[in-house]
Amino acid sequence: MRVTAIVPAAGSGSRMGGAEPKQYLRLAGVPLLSRTLLALTASGCVDHLVLVVPAGQEPRCRAEILVPYGIAAERVVPGGADRQASVGAGLAAAPADSDLILVHDGARPFVTGALIRQALAAAAEAGGAVVAVPVTDTIKRADETGTIRETPARAGLWAAQTPQAFQARLFREAHQRAQADGFRSTDDSALVERLGCPIRLVPGSRDNLKVTTVLDLILAEALLRAAAGGG
Amino acid sequence: MRVTAIVPAAGSGSRMGGAEPKQYLRLAGVPLLSRTLLALTASGCVDHLVLVVPAGQEPRCRAEILVPYGIAAERVVPGGADRQASVGAGLAAAPADSDLILVHDGARPFVTGALIRQALAAAAEAGGAVVAVPVTDTIKRADETGTIRETPARAGLWAAQTPQAFQARLFREAHQRAQADGFRSTDDSALVERLGCPIRLVPGSRDNLKVTTVLDLILAEALLRAAAGGG
Numbered sequence: 147m148r149v150t151a152i153v154p155a156a157g158s159g160s161r162m163g164g165a166e167p168k169q170y171l172r173l174a175g176v177p178l179l180s181r182t183l184l185a186l187t188a189s190g191c192v193d194h195l196v197l198v199v200p201a202g203q204e205p206r207c208r209a210e211i212l213v214p215y216g217i218a219a220e221r222v223v224p225g226g227a228d229r230q231a232s233v234g235a236g237l238a239a240a241p242a243d244s245d246l247i248l249v250h251d252g253a254r255p256f257v258t259g260a261l262i263r264q265a266l267a268a269a270a271e272a273g274g275a276v277v278a279v280p281v282t283d284t285i286k287r288a289d290e291t292g293t294i295r296e297t298p299a300r301a302g303l304w305a306a307q308t309p310q311a312f313q314a315r316l317f318r319e320a321h322q323r324a325q326a327d328g329f330r331s332t333d334d335s336a337l338v339e340r341l342g343c344p345i346r347l348v349p350g351s352r353d354n355l356k357v358t359t360v361l362d363l364i365l366a367e368a369l370l371r372a373a374a375g376g377g
Numbered sequence: 378m379r380v381t382a383i384v385p386a387a388g389s390g391s392r393m394g395g396a397e398p399k400q401y402l403r404l405a406g407v408p409l410l411s412r413t414l415l416a417l418t419a420s421g422c423v424d425h426l427v428l429v430v431p432a433g434q435e436p437r438c439r440a441e442i443l444v445p446y447g448i449a450a451e452r453v454v455p456g457g458a459d460r461q462a463s464v465g466a467g468l469a470a471a472p473a474d475s476d477l478i479l480v481h482d483g484a485r486p487f488v489t490g491a492l493i494r495q496a497l498a499a500a501a502e503a504g505g506a507v508v509a510v511p512v513t514d515t516i517k518r519a520d521e522t523g524t525i526r527e528t529p530a531r532a533g534l535w536a537a538q539t540p541q542a543f544q545a546r547l548f549r550e551a552h553q554r555a556q557a558d559g560f561r562s563t564d565d566s567a568l569v570e571r572l573g574c575p576i577r578l579v580p581g582s583r584d585n586l587k588v589t590t591v592l593d594l595i596l597a598e599a600l601l602r603a604a605a606g607g608g
Contacts, residue, residue, distance in 0.1 A: 276525065278517055283536035284564040285516070286509055286578065287529075294507065294576040297567050298518075298529070305514035333515040336528050345525040347517065352592075361583075361596060368595040 147270060150194040150244040150314070151186050152236035155179050155207075155252025156225025158200075162360060169199060170210060171357075173255065173366050178357055179207075180215045181255035186248075187217060189259035191266055194244065195219040197252075198236045229332045234321050240314070246270060247317045249334045250309040253357045256369060261350060262309055268346040269311035276335045277350040278304035307350045310334050316343060380497060381425040381475040381545070382417050383467035386410050386438075386483025387456025389431075393591060400430060401441060402588075404486065404597050409588055410438075411446045412486035417479075418448060420490035422497055425475065426450040428483075429467045460563045465552050471545070477501060478548045480565045481540040484588045487600060492581060493540055499577040500542035507566045508581035509535035538581050541565050547574060 155169050162168050171178050186192050195217075199207045201224035212219055221239040225232035233249055240247060246266055250257060261277055268275035281303040287296040312320070312334075320337040324330070331337060335345050357366050386400050393399050402409050417423050426448075430438045432455035443450055452470040456463035464480055471478060477497055481488060492508055499506035512534040518527040543551070543565075551568040555561070562568060566576050588597050 272524075276517065278519075281514075281516065283512075283538075284567075285512065286507065286535045286537055286566075287533050288535055288578045289533070292578045293503075294566070294570060294578060295533075297564060297570060302518050302520070302526075304517045304519055306517055307514075333528060335517075335525070336515075339525060339528060347519045347523045347525060361599060364599040365592060365596050368592060 147245040147266075148193045148241070148243050149191055149246045149248055149266060150196060150240040151192045151248040151250060152196045152198065152233055152240065153183060153186070153250055153252050154198045154225065154229055154232045154236065156198050156200050156232040162358070167200065167203065169203060169207060169252070171363070173357070173363065174370050176215070177211050178255050178366075179252045180211050180217065182250065182252050182257070183211070183217045183219065184215060185255060185257050186250060186262065189262040191259070191262050192248065194241050196221045196223065196236045196239050198223055198225045198232045200225055228330065230324065230330055230337070233334055234325070237318060237321055244314040246311055247314050248309050248311045251356055254308055254354055255357070255366070256353050256355065257309060261348065261354065264348045265309045265311040268348050269313060272346045273316055273343045274310070274312040274335060274338045274345040275348050276310045276345055277307045277348045277354070279307065279350050279352055281305050304347055306333065306335065307354055307356070312338055316341070378476040378497075378501060379424045379472070379474050380422055380477045380479055381427060381471040382423045382479040382481060383427045383429065383464055383471065384414060384417070384481055384483050385429045385456065385460060385463045385467065387429050387431050387463040393589070398431065398434065400434065400438060400483070402594070404588070404594065405601050407446070408442050409486050410483045411442050411448065413481065413483050413488070414442070414448045414450065415446060416486060416488050417481060417493065420493040422490070422493050423479065425472050427452045427454060427467045427470050429454055429456045429463045431456055459561065461555065461561055461568070464565055465556070468549060468552055475545040477542055478545050479540050479542045482587055485539055485585055486588070486597070487584050487586065488540060489585075492579065492585065495579045496540045496542040499579050500544060503577045504547055504574045505541070505543040505566060505569045505576040506579050507541045507576055508538045508579045508585070510538065510581050510583055512536050535578055537564065537566065538585055538587070543569055547572070
């Protein structure tokens, strides 16, 4: 099975509040994005790597994210106007011989090899797989007036993370159909679900956090210290 | 309007992993629980304070949580087997002249006076109010086999926090009915919702976090430093 990993990292990172594009944010000296890519390559499961960055940032990303850490990404491609467009751009650049597509957020550096393997195995079997954690908050559904209409049972509710993995043919079809139908989603799996394909949940970990705010960065630094045994 | 705040702090705190009961955990030298109670009293909105702690811990809580910080809690009562029982114990100890009941987690020290006032005002008007934040994760509903059945639209989904506020008569009735029906929930509002009473959402803040894990504690310390202007 040939696996292509698509890493969308084309967002503006406006929630970080800094002047520097979030692609170059460092976590204990190493760019977050480099850490994420290193975690993917270290898994030993990824045959091809496609990195999606803001248009115009390709040379700088190669020079600062890839080269200093010896990361071999076949393609560094410009992203689109939203996540779906960026993943679609990555998919267009994926080698034709890919059997499985793994999509993983550039801002989730703590992904483990075990999670990647489980997502790929589940996708190979079922068609698609989404790493997710059980929802711990009580969820409420409100109407437009701000009045609670429903408290959905928490059992069976999961918060999606990445990696998400899909059979390549299915994922290409899902993107084409969404494009044709004008369906937009920030959720990669939703495109495949609407084809009626069964998607498996793979239990993830809260440590696999997405670093999108300054507080997340502080938390990520703490996780890194804990992983290094420094508490 | 006479306001009684019930603060459930009777949990075991097993997720902290320490030997010390979580009630005595300190955040920058001050017990988390003391910080939460001080935030409530500082709001100027609370007429009576009822603290619910694990049975047998009442004297130690008075000595370590209340007295050193000059916090005047009318009642310190033993909790029950679950959250509903603990809040029920607090409610039984609430003065009969209470018009509004405010329930607030002992482990949410960053609650603001503005949030408390908004929750009380909404409850006075509508019957009940829940502070909540919009859900940012993609939520999936899965069946028992771990297959995704639904991706509920994220618009209109909120994650409940505390404070939650209720008209006292309504909240007492809700607890009595739940008791009579054998209905159990970790969610205070759910007891009132099932009476058919409209409950308002009050937009909260991510900073109003519940400190239940060691990572939350690290994050709380970072929030405290940020609030102090230390970055």
